[in-house]
Amino acid sequence: MKKIILACLLIVGASTASNAQLGDLTKQASSLAGAAGFDVNKLTSGIMGKLTPGLALTALQQPKVTEAVSGFLGKKANILGLLKSDPAKYASQFGSLFNGLKGNLGGILGKDQMTKFLGMKPATNNPTNVLSNLFY
Template identity: 55%
Template sequence: MKKIFFAVAILFVTTSSQAQLGDVLNKATSIATAAGFDTNKLTAGIMSKLTSRLSLTKEQNPKVTSAISTFLAAKSKIMPLLQSNKIEYAQKQTSLLSNLKTKLTGILLQNQMNKFLGLKPTSNTPTNILSQLFY
Protein backbone atom coordinates (compact mmCIF):
# COMPACT_ATOMS: atom_id res chain seq x y z
CA MET A 1 0.00 0.00 0.00
CA LYS A 2 2.85 2.38 0.84
CA LYS A 3 4.50 1.65 -2.50
CA ILE A 4 1.32 2.46 -4.40
CA PHE A 5 0.85 5.69 -2.47
CA PHE A 6 4.49 6.62 -3.07
CA ALA A 7 4.20 5.89 -6.81
CA VAL A 8 1.03 7.99 -7.09
CA ALA A 9 2.69 10.85 -5.20
CA ILE A 10 5.71 10.78 -7.53
CA LEU A 11 3.43 10.71 -10.56
CA PHE A 12 1.49 13.71 -9.23
CA VAL A 13 4.66 15.72 -8.54
CA THR A 14 6.09 14.88 -11.97
CA THR A 15 2.86 15.85 -13.72
CA SER A 16 2.65 19.08 -11.75
CA SER A 17 6.27 19.95 -12.61
CA GLN A 18 5.65 19.25 -16.29
CA ALA A 19 2.58 21.49 -16.26
CA GLN A 20 4.55 24.32 -14.65
CA LEU A 21 7.35 23.90 -17.19
CA GLY A 22 4.79 24.02 -19.98
CA ASP A 23 3.39 27.26 -18.55
CA VAL A 24 6.87 28.82 -18.50
CA LEU A 25 7.53 27.74 -22.09
CA ASN A 26 4.16 29.08 -23.22
CA LYS A 27 4.84 32.39 -21.49
CA ALA A 28 8.28 32.69 -23.09
CA THR A 29 6.82 31.88 -26.48
CA SER A 30 4.04 34.44 -26.10
CA ILE A 31 6.53 37.12 -25.01
CA ALA A 32 8.76 36.35 -27.97
CA THR A 33 5.78 36.40 -30.33
CA ALA A 34 4.72 39.77 -28.97
CA ALA A 35 8.25 41.02 -29.62
CA GLY A 36 8.02 39.87 -33.25
CA PHE A 37 9.80 36.54 -32.73
CA ASP A 38 7.27 33.92 -33.82
CA THR A 39 9.12 30.61 -33.62
CA ASN A 40 6.61 28.76 -35.82
CA LYS A 41 6.81 31.29 -38.65
CA LEU A 42 10.58 31.55 -38.35
CA THR A 43 10.97 27.77 -38.39
CA ALA A 44 8.83 27.51 -41.52
CA GLY A 45 10.71 30.31 -43.26
CA ILE A 46 14.14 28.97 -42.34
CA MET A 47 13.20 25.44 -43.36
CA SER A 48 11.98 26.61 -46.76
CA LYS A 49 15.46 28.00 -47.40
CA LEU A 50 17.38 25.11 -45.86
CA THR A 51 15.36 22.39 -47.59
CA SER A 52 16.22 23.66 -51.05
CA ARG A 53 19.74 24.93 -50.40
CA LEU A 54 20.90 21.84 -48.54
CA SER A 55 18.88 19.36 -50.63
CA LEU A 56 17.42 17.79 -47.50
CA THR A 57 16.00 14.30 -47.84
CA LYS A 58 12.55 13.31 -46.58
CA GLU A 59 14.24 11.59 -43.64
CA GLN A 60 16.37 14.61 -42.76
CA ASN A 61 13.65 17.24 -43.07
CA PRO A 62 11.68 16.49 -39.86
CA LYS A 63 14.90 16.06 -37.87
CA VAL A 64 16.31 19.37 -39.06
CA THR A 65 12.93 21.04 -38.50
CA SER A 66 12.90 19.77 -34.92
CA ALA A 67 16.46 20.97 -34.30
CA ILE A 68 15.71 24.42 -35.73
CA SER A 69 12.44 24.69 -33.80
CA THR A 70 14.13 23.70 -30.54
CA PHE A 71 16.90 26.21 -31.19
CA LEU A 72 14.44 29.03 -31.89
CA ALA A 73 12.36 28.19 -28.81
CA ALA A 74 15.50 28.40 -26.67
CA LYS A 75 16.53 31.61 -28.40
CA SER A 76 13.13 33.15 -27.70
CA LYS A 77 13.89 32.80 -23.99
CA ILE A 78 17.09 34.84 -24.24
CA MET A 79 15.70 37.59 -26.51
CA PRO A 80 15.03 40.00 -23.59
CA LEU A 81 18.79 39.97 -22.93
CA LEU A 82 19.35 41.61 -26.30
CA GLN A 83 17.93 44.79 -24.75
CA SER A 84 19.20 44.46 -21.20
CA ASN A 85 22.55 42.62 -21.39
CA LYS A 86 24.06 42.23 -24.86
CA ILE A 87 27.18 40.47 -23.57
CA GLU A 88 25.17 37.75 -21.83
CA TYR A 89 22.93 37.47 -24.90
CA ALA A 90 25.97 36.96 -27.14
CA GLN A 91 27.36 34.27 -24.83
CA LYS A 92 24.07 32.39 -24.68
CA GLN A 93 23.46 32.76 -28.43
CA THR A 94 26.93 31.31 -29.09
CA SER A 95 26.15 28.37 -26.82
CA LEU A 96 22.77 27.77 -28.46
CA LEU A 97 24.30 27.92 -31.94
CA SER A 98 27.01 25.48 -30.88
CA ASN A 99 24.35 23.05 -29.66
CA LEU A 100 22.44 23.45 -32.93
CA LYS A 101 25.57 22.74 -34.96
CA THR A 102 26.21 19.62 -32.87
CA LYS A 103 22.67 18.36 -33.51
CA LEU A 104 22.87 19.13 -37.22
CA THR A 105 26.23 17.37 -37.52
CA GLY A 106 24.45 14.15 -36.55
CA ILE A 107 21.71 14.72 -39.14
CA LEU A 108 23.40 16.29 -42.16
CA LEU A 109 26.05 14.87 -44.43
CA GLN A 110 29.45 16.59 -44.37
CA ASN A 111 28.85 18.51 -47.62
CA GLN A 112 25.41 19.61 -46.37
CA MET A 113 26.94 20.81 -43.09
CA ASN A 114 29.56 22.79 -45.01
CA LYS A 115 26.79 24.37 -47.11
CA PHE A 116 24.84 25.18 -43.93
CA LEU A 117 27.84 26.94 -42.40
CA GLY A 118 28.36 28.80 -45.68
CA LEU A 119 24.83 30.21 -45.46
CA LYS A 120 25.81 32.47 -42.54
CA PRO A 121 25.07 36.07 -43.54
CA THR A 122 28.01 38.47 -43.29
CA SER A 123 25.98 40.66 -40.95
CA ASN A 124 22.75 40.55 -38.98
CA THR A 125 20.32 41.62 -41.67
CA PRO A 126 16.65 41.70 -40.57
CA THR A 127 15.50 40.92 -44.12
CA ASN A 128 17.54 37.69 -44.19
CA ILE A 129 15.65 35.06 -42.20
CA LEU A 130 18.84 33.03 -41.75
CA SER A 131 20.18 35.83 -39.54
CA GLN A 132 17.87 34.44 -36.84
CA LEU A 133 20.06 31.34 -36.71
CA PHE A 134 23.46 32.95 -36.61
CA TYR A 135 22.89 36.25 -34.74
Protein backbone atom coordinates in the same frame (compact mmCIF):
# COMPACT_ATOMS: atom_id res chain seq x y z
CA MET B 1 -7.28 3.14 4.18
CA LYS B 2 -8.40 6.75 4.60
CA LYS B 3 -4.77 7.82 5.02
CA ILE B 4 -3.78 6.14 1.75
CA ILE B 5 -6.62 7.80 -0.16
CA LEU B 6 -5.80 11.16 1.41
CA ALA B 7 -2.11 10.77 0.51
CA CYS B 8 -3.00 9.91 -3.09
CA LEU B 9 -5.28 12.93 -3.36
CA LEU B 10 -2.54 15.19 -2.00
CA ILE B 11 -0.04 13.84 -4.53
CA VAL B 12 -2.48 14.32 -7.42
CA GLY B 13 -3.30 17.84 -6.22
CA ALA B 14 0.36 18.81 -5.89
CA SER B 15 1.15 17.39 -9.30
CA THR B 16 -1.72 19.30 -10.91
CA ALA B 17 -0.70 22.55 -9.23
CA SER B 18 2.93 22.24 -10.29
CA ASN B 19 1.97 21.42 -13.89
CA ALA B 20 -0.36 24.41 -13.97
CA GLN B 21 2.47 26.67 -12.81
CA LEU B 22 4.86 25.26 -15.41
CA GLY B 23 2.24 25.78 -18.08
CA ASP B 24 1.95 29.42 -17.07
CA LEU B 25 5.73 29.89 -17.38
CA THR B 26 5.70 28.31 -20.82
CA LYS B 27 2.88 30.60 -21.90
CA GLN B 28 4.75 33.63 -20.55
CA ALA B 29 7.90 32.72 -22.47
CA SER B 30 5.88 32.14 -25.64
CA SER B 31 4.02 35.41 -25.28
CA LEU B 32 7.23 37.34 -24.64
CA ALA B 33 8.83 35.82 -27.72
CA GLY B 34 5.66 36.51 -29.71
CA ALA B 35 5.60 40.09 -28.51
CA ALA B 36 9.14 40.46 -29.79
CA GLY B 37 7.97 39.23 -33.21
CA PHE B 38 9.65 35.84 -32.74
CA ASP B 39 7.20 33.16 -33.87
CA VAL B 40 9.14 29.88 -33.68
CA ASN B 41 6.78 27.93 -35.97
CA LYS B 42 6.68 30.63 -38.62
CA LEU B 43 10.44 31.13 -38.52
CA THR B 44 11.10 27.39 -38.67
CA SER B 45 8.90 27.14 -41.76
CA GLY B 46 10.68 30.05 -43.45
CA ILE B 47 14.13 28.74 -42.57
CA MET B 48 13.30 25.26 -43.83
CA GLY B 49 12.07 26.86 -47.06
CA LYS B 50 15.64 28.09 -47.56
CA LEU B 51 17.56 25.13 -46.13
CA THR B 52 15.70 22.35 -47.94
CA PRO B 53 16.65 23.40 -51.49
CA GLY B 54 19.91 25.09 -50.45
CA LEU B 55 21.26 21.95 -48.82
CA ALA B 56 19.38 19.47 -51.03
CA LEU B 57 17.89 17.81 -47.95
CA THR B 58 16.55 14.30 -48.40
CA ALA B 59 13.11 13.22 -47.22
CA LEU B 60 14.77 11.52 -44.24
CA GLN B 61 16.79 14.61 -43.31
CA GLN B 62 13.98 17.17 -43.53
CA PRO B 63 12.06 16.24 -40.35
CA LYS B 64 15.28 15.86 -38.36
CA VAL B 65 16.62 19.24 -39.48
CA THR B 66 13.20 20.80 -38.85
CA GLU B 67 13.23 19.43 -35.30
CA ALA B 68 16.78 20.69 -34.68
CA VAL B 69 15.98 24.16 -36.02
CA SER B 70 12.71 24.41 -34.11
CA GLY B 71 14.37 23.32 -30.87
CA PHE B 72 17.16 25.84 -31.38
CA LEU B 73 14.71 28.67 -32.06
CA GLY B 74 12.65 27.73 -29.00
CA LYS B 75 15.74 27.96 -26.81
CA LYS B 76 16.79 31.20 -28.49
CA ALA B 77 13.36 32.68 -27.71
CA ASN B 78 14.08 32.14 -24.01
CA ILE B 79 17.24 34.29 -24.11
CA LEU B 80 16.08 37.07 -26.45
CA GLY B 81 15.41 39.38 -23.50
CA LEU B 82 19.14 39.39 -22.78
CA LEU B 83 19.85 40.97 -26.15
CA LYS B 84 18.82 44.35 -24.72
CA SER B 85 19.44 43.87 -21.01
CA ASP B 86 22.81 42.06 -21.12
CA PRO B 87 24.27 41.73 -24.64
CA ALA B 88 27.44 40.00 -23.43
CA LYS B 89 25.45 37.30 -21.65
CA TYR B 90 23.23 36.91 -24.74
CA ALA B 91 26.31 36.47 -26.95
CA SER B 92 27.71 33.84 -24.61
CA GLN B 93 24.47 31.89 -24.33
CA PHE B 94 23.75 32.23 -28.05
CA GLY B 95 27.20 30.84 -28.83
CA SER B 96 26.47 27.79 -26.71
CA LEU B 97 23.08 27.33 -28.36
CA PHE B 98 24.54 27.68 -31.85
CA ASN B 99 27.28 25.18 -31.08
CA GLY B 100 24.56 22.78 -29.95
CA LEU B 101 22.69 23.33 -33.21
CA LYS B 102 25.85 22.68 -35.21
CA GLY B 103 26.42 19.50 -33.24
CA ASN B 104 22.87 18.32 -33.91
CA LEU B 105 23.08 19.15 -37.59
CA GLY B 106 26.50 17.50 -37.84
CA GLY B 107 24.84 14.20 -37.03
CA ILE B 108 22.14 14.74 -39.66
CA LEU B 109 23.89 16.46 -42.56
CA GLY B 110 26.76 15.22 -44.67
CA LYS B 111 30.10 17.03 -44.61
CA ASP B 112 29.39 18.95 -47.83
CA GLN B 113 25.91 19.90 -46.62
CA MET B 114 27.34 21.17 -43.34
CA THR B 115 29.87 23.30 -45.22
CA LYS B 116 27.04 24.71 -47.36
CA PHE B 117 24.98 25.39 -44.22
CA LEU B 118 27.77 27.41 -42.63
CA GLY B 119 28.27 29.23 -45.94
CA MET B 120 24.63 30.34 -45.87
CA LYS B 121 25.35 32.72 -42.97
CA PRO B 122 24.25 36.23 -43.95
CA ALA B 123 27.02 38.86 -43.90
CA THR B 124 25.03 40.94 -41.40
CA ASN B 125 22.06 40.45 -39.11
CA ASN B 126 19.41 41.44 -41.63
CA PRO B 127 15.84 41.10 -40.31
CA THR B 128 14.54 40.56 -43.85
CA ASN B 129 16.69 37.42 -44.21
CA VAL B 130 15.05 34.60 -42.26
CA LEU B 131 18.40 32.80 -41.95
CA SER B 132 19.66 35.63 -39.71
CA ASN B 133 17.58 34.03 -36.95
CA LEU B 134 19.90 31.02 -37.03
CA PHE B 135 23.21 32.83 -37.10
CA TYR B 136 22.62 35.99 -34.99
